[in-house]
Amino acid sequence: xxxxxxxxQAVPTLTLSHLPPVQSIWQLRFEKFRSHRLAMFSxxxxxxxxxxxxxxxxxxxxxxxxxxxxxxxxxxxxPSAEHWLGxxxxxxxxxxxxxxGGQVSIAVGLVATLLMAIVGVAIGVTAGFVGGRIDAVLxxxxxxxxxxxxxxxxxxxxxxxxxxxxxxQASATSPLFVFLRIVIIIALVDWTTMARIARAxxxxxxxxxxxxxxxxxxxxxxxxxxxxxxxxxSTPLIVASTLTVGRVILLESxxxxxxxxxxxxxxxxxxxxxxxQQLIISAPHLAVYxxxxxxxxxxxxxxxxxxxxxxxxxxxxxxxxx
Amino acid sequence: MLRYVLSRLSQAVLVIFVMSFLLxxxxxxxxxxxxENMFExxxxxxxxxxxxxxxxxxxxxxxxxxxxxxxMAALQGDFGYSSLYSRPVLTVLGPALLQTxxxxxxxxxxxxxxxxxxxxxxxxxxxxxxxxxIGLFSFAAISMPNFWVSLLLIILFSVNLGWLPASGLPMxxxxxxxxxxxHLILPVMVLVMFHVGPLIRYVRxxxxxxxxxxxxxxxxxxxxxxxxxxxxxAVRNALIPMITVLALSFGHLFSGALVIETIFGMLGMGKTxxxxxxxxxFNLALxxxxxxxxxxxxxxxxxxxxxxxxxxRITL
Numbered sequence: 001x002x003x004x005x006x007x008x009q010a011v012p013t014l015t016l017s018h019l020p021p022v023q024s025i026w027q028l029r030f031e032k033f034r035s036h037r038l039a040m041f042s043x044x045x046x047x048x049x050x051x052x053x054x055x056x057x058x059x060x061x062x063x064x065x066x067x068x069x070x071x072x073x074x075x076x077x078x079p080s081a082e083h084w085l086g087x088x089x090x091x092x093x094x095x096x097x098x099x100x101g102g103q104v105s106i107a108v109g110l111v112a113t114l115l116m117a118i119v120g121v122a123i124g125v126t127a128g129f130v131g132g133r134i135d136a137v138l139x140x141x142x143x144x145x146x147x148x149x150x151x152x153x154x155x156x157x158x159x160x161x162x163x164x165x166x167x168x169q170a171s172a173t174s175p176l177f178v179f180l181r182i183v184i185i186i187a188l189v190d191w192t193t194m195a196r197i198a199r200a201x202x203x204x205x206x207x208x209x210x211x212x213x214x215x216x217x218x219x220x221x222x223x224x225x226x227x228x229x230x231x232x233x234s235t236p237l238i239v240a241s242t243l244t245v246g247r248v249i250l251l252e253s254x255x256x257x258x259x260x261x262x263x264x265x266x267x268x269x270x271x272x273x274x275x276x277q278q279l280i281i282s283a284p285h286l287a288v289y290x291x292x293x294x295x296x297x298x299x300x301x302x303x304x305x306x307x308x309x310x311x312x313x314x315x316x317x318x319x320x321x322x
Numbered sequence: 323m324l325r326y327v328l329s330r331l332s333q334a335v336l337v338i339f340v341m342s343f344l345l346x347x348x349x350x351x352x353x354x355x356x357x358e359n360m361f362e363x364x365x366x367x368x369x370x371x372x373x374x375x376x377x378x379x380x381x382x383x384x385x386x387x388x389x390x391x392x393x394m395a396a397l398q399g400d401f402g403y404s405s406l407y408s409r410p411v412l413t414v415l416g417p418a419l420l421q422t423x424x425x426x427x428x429x430x431x432x433x434x435x436x437x438x439x440x441x442x443x444x445x446x447x448x449x450x451x452x453x454x455x456i457g458l459f460s461f462a463a464i465s466m467p468n469f470w471v472s473l474l475l476i477i478l479f480s481v482n483l484g485w486l487p488a489s490g491l492p493m494x495x496x497x498x499x500x501x502x503x504x505h506l507i508l509p510v511m512v513l514v515m516f517h518v519g520p521l522i523r524y525v526r527x528x529x530x531x532x533x534x535x536x537x538x539x540x541x542x543x544x545x546x547x548x549x550x551x552x553x554x555x556a557v558r559n560a561l562i563p564m565i566t567v568l569a570l571s572f573g574h575l576f577s578g579a580l581v582i583e584t585i586f587g588m589l590g591m592g593k594t595x596x597x598x599x600x601x602x603x604f605n606l607a608l609x610x611x612x613x614x615x616x617x618x619x620x621x622x623x624x625x626x627x628x629x630x631x632x633x634x635r636i637t638l
Contacts, residue, residue: 144337147622149614151577152595159599161353257469276473284477291470299465
């Protein structure tokens with residue numbers, strides 16, 4: 001700004017500049033989130049990880065490596081210029097498989113969480129807003145689902161022969177179908193947390209004066225849900241979703257490790273560990289990388305969730321991390 | 323009280339019926355066919371014979387009718403045979419349940435006290451150094467894939483140091499107590515890690531809330547030492563709701579036990595269910611899953627009753 005400008009605008013700017021700049025709620029939350037150092041660091045780590053995993057295509061093309069091509073003459077190679085992390089028990093490049101596996105694991109986490117959020121919110125808001133018998137049934141169902149042992153249930157769901165419910169052999173074994181299948185079965189057993197949160201929020205909002213006023217003015221249920229309920233329950237849902245992503249990644253890797261999730265040759269961090277136990281004496285290092293990546297990713301996701309919880313909680317103070 | 327127990331019991335029974343039907347349908351959708359599994363690779367089996375066998379075993383009937391027959395038999399105590407073990411399923415599941423019971427009991431005996439101690443320590447100075455360290459530990463414990471931790475511990479303690487066995491717990495009852503304990507150390511370590519993370523976070527939150535309550539201030543004002551205030555006044559009050567959290571964690575704990583039993587080759591409920599599903603043993607998988615559900619539901623019910631018993635403010 002030139003001095004002349006400042007002179008002419010002196011009067012109005014002087015009064016306004018004493019007020020703090022106007023910040024939206026999202027700006028405030030973002031600032032609080034930024035003050036949670038661990039969450040910011042984790043977010044950076046996750047973004048970097050996703051970028052690296054997406055580099056799998058150009059990287060493998062550049063080095064001429066096929067992640068699924070086995071070569072028994074090159075088993076258990078130590079790290080080299082061609083194979084940066086060496087090769088596994090079937091002569092496949094470990095680094096490239098880790099990168100492709102990361103894509104699968106992270107994608108399952110995100111897509112399944114999105115699906116759960118949609119299903120959970122639809123059911124939870126309906127139950128909370130309508131109440132009555134639907135609500136009672138839903139709460140009983142979610143109570144049971146919370147208590148059930150999920151992994152045994154997922155194993156049965158994962159072993160279901162899709163041709164028995166009328167899906168052709170070819171499509172049942174296609175990679176997209178295998179991906180969708182694991183997404184759907186995880187969402188099927190784990191949507192209840194989201195539904196409970198959405199229901200609790202809907203019940204809180206349902207009886208507020210402004211919702212009643214809207215109803216009296218002729219607003220129907222759908223209007224109230226979209227305009228009043230959904231924006232008000234978005235923050236707890238965002239926090240819950242973040243933590244769910246971590247849980248889903250763990251569930252997927254457990255299932256794939258046990259052989260009931262995503263099956264080879266498609267690599268995931270979980271199924272890369274399936275054979276690790278047999279190779280524990282000859283090649284213990286193969287057991288380290290995939291698990292370490294699962295661990296770091298889930299931990300980073302959980303820290304981001306913790307940061308989001310902190311940022312969205314109006315009672316928490318900026319500058320304190322817990 | 324009695325009314326409450328009865329209503330909870332009837333609810334649990336209803337849940338078990340619904341679950342049994344759902345599982346019956348799901349298990350029927352597992353790959354393979356029971357008749358073909360039974361006579362695997364028998365060349366003299368003609369399609370007509372298979373048809374006759376289906377009729378004999380009632381497999382040509384609609385699923386609701388088959389479920390009805392299964393249910394009637396089950397209610398009379400006939401849960402069928404395991405094709406994998408060629409024994410009645412209950413004689414397979416009985417020892418397995420005992421094995422898992424030992425694993426879970428040992429785990430709880432370690433994870434609950436350590437969660438209380440660590441959570442209470444963390445709550446003494448929120449955001450202090452101790453709290454941050456314990457917080458980091460609980461986050462790490464929550465985020466660790468338990469199968470990976472198992473592999474790492476096997477590499478360290480069994481392969482490199484050679485201190486502890488990685489698998490092969492003998493199922494015979496003549497295994498000595500110490501031998502069995504040695505086999506349980508690594509699995510219990512992993513399961514404690516798996517279980518303790520969320521519990522620590524819960525105890526910490528409950529303790530922070532309790533420490534700001536009026537009765538704690540009164541206790542301090544009376545001149546009680548900080549240790550007495552925490553151990554005798556705060557912890558006891560903060561822990562009653564923990565029973566509910568513990569009850570809800572049983573299902574989760576069972577899931578963990580499945581993975582860990584599979585890795586360490588322990589013939590508990592989890593590994594039995596895993597083997598049954600992997601080897602398409604329809605009966606064993608069905609009854610095993612159902613038994614697991616029943617056990618988890620009963621522990622939930624017991625925990626709710628204990629909660630009401632321990633908290634004098636709650637009358638049922």
